[in-house]
Amino acid sequence: MKCRRCRQPAVIEVRRHNAGFCADCFVRHCREQVRRTLDDYEMIGPGDRVLVAVSGGKDSLALWDILLDLDVRADGLYLGLGIEGYSDSSATCARAFATGRSARLVEVDLPRDFGYDIPTGARTARRAPCSACGLSKRHLFNRAAVDGGYDVVATGHNLDDEAAVLFGNVLRWASDYLGRQLPVLPASDGFVRKVKPLVRLGERETAAYCVLRGIDYIVEECPMAAGNKHLGYKEALNAIEDQSPGTKSAFYFGFLDRVSAMFTPAARAEREGLRACAHCGAPTTGEVCAFCKLVDRAARTGD
Amino acid sequence: MKCRRCRQPAVIEVRRHNAGFCADCFVRHCREQVRRTLDDYEMIGPGDRVLVAVSGGKDSLALWDILLDLDVRADGLYLGLGIEGYSDSSATCARAFATGRSARLVEVDLPRDFGYDIPTGARTARRAPCSACGLSKRHLFNRAAVDGGYDVVATGHNLDDEAAVLFGNVLRWASDYLGRQLPVLPASDGFVRKVKPLVRLGERETAAYCVLRGIDYIVEECPMAAGNKHLGYKEALNAIEDQSPGTKSAFYFGFLDRVSAMFTPAARAEREGLRACAHCGAPTTGEVCAFCKLVDRAARTGD
Numbered sequence: 385m386k387c388r389r390c391r392q393p394a395v396i397e398v399r400r401h402n403a404g405f406c407a408d409c410f411v412r413h414c415r416e417q418v419r420r421t422l423d424d425y426e427m428i429g430p431g432d433r434v435l436v437a438v439s440g441g442k443d444s445l446a447l448w449d450i451l452l453d454l455d456v457r458a459d460g461l462y463l464g465l466g467i468e469g470y471s472d473s474s475a476t477c478a479r480a481f482a483t484g485r486s487a488r489l490v491e492v493d494l495p496r497d498f499g500y501d502i503p504t505g506a507r508t509a510r511r512a513p514c515s516a517c518g519l520s521k522r523h524l525f526n527r528a529a530v531d532g533g534y535d536v537v538a539t540g541h542n543l544d545d546e547a548a549v550l551f552g553n554v555l556r557w558a559s560d561y562l563g564r565q566l567p568v569l570p571a572s573d574g575f576v577r578k579v580k581p582l583v584r585l586g587e588r589e590t591a592a593y594c595v596l597r598g599i600d601y602i603v604e605e606c607p608m609a610a611g612n613k614h615l616g617y618k619e620a621l622n623a624i625e626d627q628s629p630g631t632k633s634a635f636y637f638g639f640l641d642r643v644s645a646m647f648t649p650a651a652r653a654e655r656e657g658l659r660a661c662a663h664c665g666a667p668t669t670g671e672v673c674a675f676c677k678l679v680d681r682a683a684r685t686g687d
Numbered sequence: 688m689k690c691r692r693c694r695q696p697a698v699i700e701v702r703r704h705n706a707g708f709c710a711d712c713f714v715r716h717c718r719e720q721v722r723r724t725l726d727d728y729e730m731i732g733p734g735d736r737v738l739v740a741v742s743g744g745k746d747s748l749a750l751w752d753i754l755l756d757l758d759v760r761a762d763g764l765y766l767g768l769g770i771e772g773y774s775d776s777s778a779t780c781a782r783a784f785a786t787g788r789s790a791r792l793v794e795v796d797l798p799r800d801f802g803y804d805i806p807t808g809a810r811t812a813r814r815a816p817c818s819a820c821g822l823s824k825r826h827l828f829n830r831a832a833v834d835g836g837y838d839v840v841a842t843g844h845n846l847d848d849e850a851a852v853l854f855g856n857v858l859r860w861a862s863d864y865l866g867r868q869l870p871v872l873p874a875s876d877g878f879v880r881k882v883k884p885l886v887r888l889g890e891r892e893t894a895a896y897c898v899l900r901g902i903d904y905i906v907e908e909c910p911m912a913a914g915n916k917h918l919g920y921k922e923a924l925n926a927i928e929d930q931s932p933g934t935k936s937a938f939y940f941g942f943l944d945r946v947s948a949m950f951t952p953a954a955r956a957e958r959e960g961l962r963a964c965a966h967c968g969a970p971t972t973g974e975v976c977a978f979c980k981l982v983d984r985a986a987r988t989g990d
Contacts, residue, residue, distance in 0.1 A: 557941035
């Protein structure tokens with residue numbers, strides 16, 4: 385197979401595009417896919433300061449790398465989750481990348497700054513680890529962005545992630561989630577804008593991008609995620625994608641183009657009921673936000 | 688595990704209901720699920736004459752059996768598809784059941800009555816076999832019902848079938864199909880009412896029902912279906928259902944209860960564009976219906 389662009393021998397095949405790329409053209413292809421996504425969804429305005437949620441994995445490091453190459457003012461935020469045998473290695477990758485690119489990495493550490501780690505927090509709050517982790521991330525990325533004067537939080541969700549999340553939401557027909565599963569969520573009271581610039585790239589592609597760019601990333605999945613539903617949804621979609629390349633992309637972008645607006649009212653209704661958390665001021669549907677409850681429970685159990 | 692109803696030892700477990708049943712109670716359970724479906728969706732009115740689409744497989748024979756037990760006036764229609772090593776055995780099962788229950792079985796034979804079989808028809812019309820077969824069945828079941836003065840065509844689509852079809856339609860966001868993926872389609876010009884009374888039963892359950900009732904059905908899948916997309920969707924959903932029993936049911940009934948109406952306008956718009964086929968008078972979007980085109984092509988190639 386030859387490179388779609390320069391006709392040199394291809395080193396990467398992207399089956400859903402029915403195309404191969406040489407190393408240089410593939411890197412350019414990834415960059416252009418992100419550029420196109422930023423433009424199509426008006427993700428980042430001129431002069432916007434962007435905080436990239438950096439896990440140390442292939443997606444977030446590829447995202448940060450591409451944004452920097454596109455001259456976006458992008459700092460990174462690394463959140464230490466206190467997961468043994470995982471958090472140390474992922475922090476090392478995040479720091480090495482930041483140093484290599486002379487980029488600014490902000491660090492927040494759950495055990496040091498909030499007195500709990502994900503395994504303990506999940507147990508005491510009686511949540512699944514991935515639920516406690518997602519809650520902590522959403523809250524703290526937004527808080528760090530507000531506190532640091534950033535306009536945008538950018539996350540490394542790729543096409544496979546978004547298709548799997550969409551699949552999970554569709555299986556339950558979770559109208560409120562479906563109404564806000566968009567690649568850009570506008571800023572609103574207490575929330576900065578959130579964007580997902582990698583939705584046109586699959587996870588094989590972000591991995592290949594990092595390898596070709598010499599970016600050292602943590603290859604292991606988080607050990608707490610093993611057996612979660614999200615991975616089951618990914619596997620199910622992968623089996624179908626194998627048989628019919630392009631299915632995931634048609635599923636996700638078909639939803640964005642033709643269906644998501646049908647669910648907007650449900651999502652808007654939920655957001656209109658938000659008020660400030662009595663502890664931290666973050667937007668919440670209750671008296672105290674779920675994050676403050678988690679921190680509180682973890683602290684009381686630690687006593 | 689004990690029977691949910693009578694506390695005798697259970698012989699069948701239905702995981703999504705988290706329940707076991709003894710043989711007698713399971714048969715009653717299946718009958719009640721169908722009764723409830725008929726009632727909830729007002730599928731069959733008093734005195735309605737019903738034509739059951741009988742393939743000789745577990746679903747259609749279980750359906751016919753249950754409808755007869757519920758005192759519905761139900762005849763069967765068997766359509767000979769001319770598929771070697773499959774059609775003969777399935778016809779034998781259909782005829783044996785009809786004889787055993789003293790029920791009336793109408794037979795239509797594609798090769799004898801229309802001059803083509805599914806393998807040839809699909810090849811000459813350049814359609815996938817399952818597409819040519821579905822098209823032929825939809826057309827001929829409706830025509831036989833209209834000609835025979837039946838009010839309703841009943842098909843044996845079960846929960847697994849409907850969830851897999853829904854999944855396929857959702858992956859493509861096929862609005863027109865989503866708008867009419869209902870367990871009952873009302874009669875309209877040229878179409879009799881169509882109902883799917885088995886949507887509350889999974890395929891393991893219809894198989895167990897037939898075994899417990901001593902109904903001899905063709906166990907083999909149709910050989911032409913091997914590797915089709917529908918089976919891929921079923922496998923993907925089965926993997927998820929294994930991990931989270933009840934997912935399929937929540938997916939399908941959640942769609943019916945909360946989502947399908949959103950897609951009704953798209954389906955209605957398509958149906959409003961229908962007119963009579965110039966050859967056979969059946970409703971169609973074009974000048975000549977897809978079935979007449981298929982028959983015509985098959986005949987010309989046969990010359």
